[in-house]
Amino acid sequence: MVVAGMDLGAKAIKVVILSEKGVSAKVKLFPDLDMAQSARKALEEALVQSGTELHELKRIVATGTGRSAAPGKPALVTEPLADAKGIIALLPLTRTVIDVGAEEGRGVKITPQGEVVDFAVNEKCAAGSGAFMESMARSLELKIEDFGEISLKATQAVPMNAQCTVFAESEVVSLIHANTPKSDISRAVHDATASRIAAMTRRVGIEKEVALIGGVAYNPGFVEALKRTLSLETLLIPDHPDFIGALGAALIAYEQAVN
Amino acid sequence: MILDFPQLISQWETLPVHVFTAHEKGEILTIGAGTASGAVSGAIQGTASGAVTEHWKWPEQSNVDLSMDWKKAARITAGIDVGSVSSQAVVLLDGKLYAWSSVRTGSSSPDSALKALNQALKNTDLTLEKIPYVVGTGYGRVNVPFAKKTITEIACHARGANYMGGGTIRTILDMGGQDCKAIHCDEKGKVTNFLMNDKCAAGTGRGMEVLADLLRIPIQEIGPLSLKVEEEPPPVSSVCVVFAKTEAIGLLKSGWPVEKVLASYCLAMAERVTALLNRIGVEKDFFITGGIAKNIGVVKRIERILGISALNSALDSQIAGALGAALFANALLEKEERGKS
Amino acid sequence: MIANYGYTDGSGEYYISINTSFCAECQTHPCISACPQGVFEMITDDYDEPACSVKDSFRKKLNYTCSTCKPARKSSESPLFLPCVQACVNRAIKHTW
Ligand code: SF4
Ligand code: SF4
Numbered sequence: 102m103v104v105a106g107m108d109l110g111a112k113a114i115k116v117v118i119l120s121e122k123g124v125s126a127k128v129k130l131f132p133d134l135d136m137a138q139s140a141r142k143a144l145e146e147a148l149v150q151s152g153t154e155l156h157e158l159k160r161i162v163a164t165g166t167g168r169s170a171a172p173g174k175p176a177l178v179t180e181p182l183a184d185a186k187g188i189i190a191l192l193p194l195t196r197t198v199i200d201v202g203a204e205e206g207r208g209v210k211i212t213p214q215g216e217v218v219d220f221a222v223n224e225k226c227a228a229g230s231g232a233f234m235e236s237m238a239r240s241l242e243l244k245i246e247d248f249g250e251i252s253l254k255a256t257q258a259v260p261m262n263a264q265c266t267v268f269a270e271s272e273v274v275s276l277i278h279a280n281t282p283k284s285d286i287s288r289a290v291h292d293a294t295a296s297r298i299a300a301m302t303r304r305v306g307i308e309k310e311v312a313l314i315g316g317v318a319y320n321p322g323f324v325e326a327l328k329r330t331l332s333l334e335t336l337l338i339p340d341h342p343d344f345i346g347a348l349g350a351a352l353i354a355y356e357q358a359v360n
Numbered sequence: 361m362i363l364d365f366p367q368l369i370s371q372w373e374t375l376p377v378h379v380f381t382a383h384e385k386g387e388i389l390t391i392g393a394g395t396a397s398g399a400v401s402g403a404i405q406g407t408a409s410g411a412v413t414e415h416w417k418w419p420e421q422s423n424v425d426l427s428m429d430w431k432k433a434a435r436i437t438a439g440i441d442v443g444s445v446s447s448q449a450v451v452l453l454d455g456k457l458y459a460w461s462s463v464r465t466g467s468s469s470p471d472s473a474l475k476a477l478n479q480a481l482k483n484t485d486l487t488l489e490k491i492p493y494v495v496g497t498g499y500g501r502v503n504v505p506f507a508k509k510t511i512t513e514i515a516c517h518a519r520g521a522n523y524m525g526g527g528t529i530r531t532i533l534d535m536g537g538q539d540c541k542a543i544h545c546d547e548k549g550k551v552t553n554f555l556m557n558d559k560c561a562a563g564t565g566r567g568m569e570v571l572a573d574l575l576r577i578p579i580q581e582i583g584p585l586s587l588k589v590e591e592e593p594p595p596v597s598s599v600c601v602v603f604a605k606t607e608a609i610g611l612l613k614s615g616w617p618v619e620k621v622l623a624s625y626c627l628a629m630a631e632r633v634t635a636l637l638n639r640i641g642v643e644k645d646f647f648i649t650g651g652i653a654k655n656i657g658v659v660k661r662i663e664r665i666l667g668i669s670a671l672n673s674a675l676d677s678q679i680a681g682a683l684g685a686a687l688f689a690n691a692l693l694e695k696e697e698r699g700k701s
Numbered sequence: 702m703i704a705n706y707g708y709t710d711g712s713g714e715y716y717i718s719i720n721t722s723f724c725a726e727c728q729t730h731p732c733i734s735a736c737p738q739g740v741f742e743m744i745t746d747d748y749d750e751p752a753c754s755v756k757d758s759f760r761k762k763l764n765y766t767c768s769t770c771k772p773a774r775k776s777s778e779s780p781l782f783l784p785c786v787q788a789c790v791n792r793a794i795k796h797t798w
Binding site for chain 3: 556
């Protein structure tokens with residue numbers, strides 16, 4: 102039996118195809134303006150990758166902010182549910198999931214069975230999401246992948262006062278003018294983001310183990326900053342952390358299809 | 361039924377990710393297991409928005425009432441409002457407006473304060489030493505070295521607006537380069553309820569600048585252009601400037617003319633500002649100060665949403681803060697003199 | 702005077718509203734010590750009245766500062782469980798979120 106999980110995020114659509122034989126496709130697609138058409142294309146590509154025909158697909162479950170645009174009359178689930186299911190399958194010790202995506206941040210507390218106990222979201226303000234770091238990297242004229250790396254070389258903690266992405270851009274520019282090393286500025290940006298994400302997650306009560314998912318989990322600077330802010334020795338990071346929502350959706354689809 | 365997770369997720373680590381973009385044909389790259397696909401997204405969306413642009417370029421101004429003679433005045437006071445973008449100075453003779461100026465704030469607050477005062481007094485022979493009481497206000501208020509006292513811009517704005525528009529003013533909106541204030545005051549210009557938002561760029565002059573920068577339209581043309589639409593479009597749905605910008609780009613790409621995008625953006629800003637005003641309660645008369653007062657596209661829409669029109673003043677509304685500070689200085693000096701005699 | 706400290710941003714409205722007319726008669730200012738984060742301080746306002754206010758350093762991040770007092774699952778309940786709101790017998794302190 103073959104099922105699909107789709108995560109229609111603000112910046113990327115992720116698709117996971119699953120069958121009793123395991124995962125057979127992981128596809129990521131950057132959509133254009135037409136979300137519905139992009140989503141259809143993403144699903145088609147995933148089917149091609151897994152060598153499956155559309156009619157073999159038993160069920161589709163979609164999550165993410167754009168989930169209503171998913172093709173094929175899918176069942177819709179919220180992001181916390183999908184995150185919880187996806188992470189518990191990969192890292193069963195997880196009790197708190199922190200998901201930082203392009204346009205939102207989320208803290209989810211889960212049971213050992215992957216059920217959601219409680220969650221807190223930070224959305225619609227770029228300062229609490231990955232967009233903040235992306236924008237700061239641009240101001241520093243750094244590629245996002247270097248941006249995290251370079252923060253690990255920081256020698257001092259410079260404060261960032263601005264709480265808004267737009268104002269922080271000017272603050273970064275004046276720090277550059279004041280000859281502050283880019284590594285220090287980068288660390289300040291990561292610390293600021295981590296403290297906002299941490300504060301949000303504290304609302305659900307942080308219980309170990311804590312896992313980080315979403316695109317920013319690839320950023321070593323952010324991972325370190327978050328560990329520092331939460332005083333954690335270890336932060337679990339699954340493989341392909343940006344696909345956890347889609348995996349969760351696929352697992353839910355499978356569950357629904359067999360029952 | 362309990363799922364057999366290990367079986368279902370087998371090959372999770374090893375199976376490669378395939379990445380595509382919707383508008384390009386085919387696959388752009390395939391990443392092996394464990395490689396940073398986050399990096400790819402960064403590179404793809406890496407179009408620069410960077411460049412921080414010039415602020416509201418209102419010209420520097422000054423004015424003096426030469427029919428008045430400062431040598432005959434019993435009390436000379438001044439107020440200085442050092443804002444994040446521009447600074448104003450106001451000089452009063454016995455509590456009456458004598459001279460004022462508005463200059464751009466430089467990198468140093470003390471210098472900007474002095475520059476503003478000198479600009480106001482440039483066509484007179486009055487000098488700083490002859491002004492016994494100066495009150496500083498605004499974001500750089502603690503850095504006005506010759507100020508005897510500092511007072512918050514909220515209190516100063518209310519008092520200044522009360523002088524400019526009269527005792528009937530109850531609601532004041534001040535939208536500056538980097539903040540937005542909503543003030544409710546009594547007939548004497550004393551603040552009864554206020555809020556100030558300087559955390560978020562949305563709803564400040566800065567939010568407009570980002571749009572002006574994106575569309576390459578001079579800031580002062582945005583208002584008039586936005587009123588050229590025949591039918592009012594729905595407002596931009598994102599409050600956040602960062603997301604609203606993305607939204608504006610999307611609207612342009614989908615074929616909206618520039619005026620329509622501007623109208624949509626101005627309406628969103630007006631809705632946002634009226635939400636702030638409603639939090640403190642809107643009561644007539646209504647007065648608008650700060651840079652936003654010059655953006656007719658936003659002002660007209662605020663008036664329409666609130667159903668009341670803003671009161672006009674013969675005086676330039678940008679000096680409200682400095683004027684209020686000077687009035688405070690006048691009252692404080694008077695009190696001091698009374699104390700002595 | 703009703704002083705609203707805080708902000709509105711894309712994610713919502715976060716204001717602590719203080720009715721400072723009560724502060725003049727209040728002797729002990731229990732709100733100051735009640736807050737675990739040290740958000741409040743007594744100031745003399747522009748009209749020379751004593752007033753409780755939110756410290757400058759917290760005004761742009763109240764949503765984050767107060768997050769430990771506002772567990773996600775409780776936020777729909779009465780705001781009375783907040784230490785600051787509870788501490789003031791005059792109920793001069795209100796939260797908008
Ligand atoms: S403009 Fe700044 S503070 Fe406002 S919502 Fe966007 S990032 Fe947040
Ligand atoms: S909610 Fe808690 S942290 Fe926030 S002001 Fe009140 S007591 Fe302080």
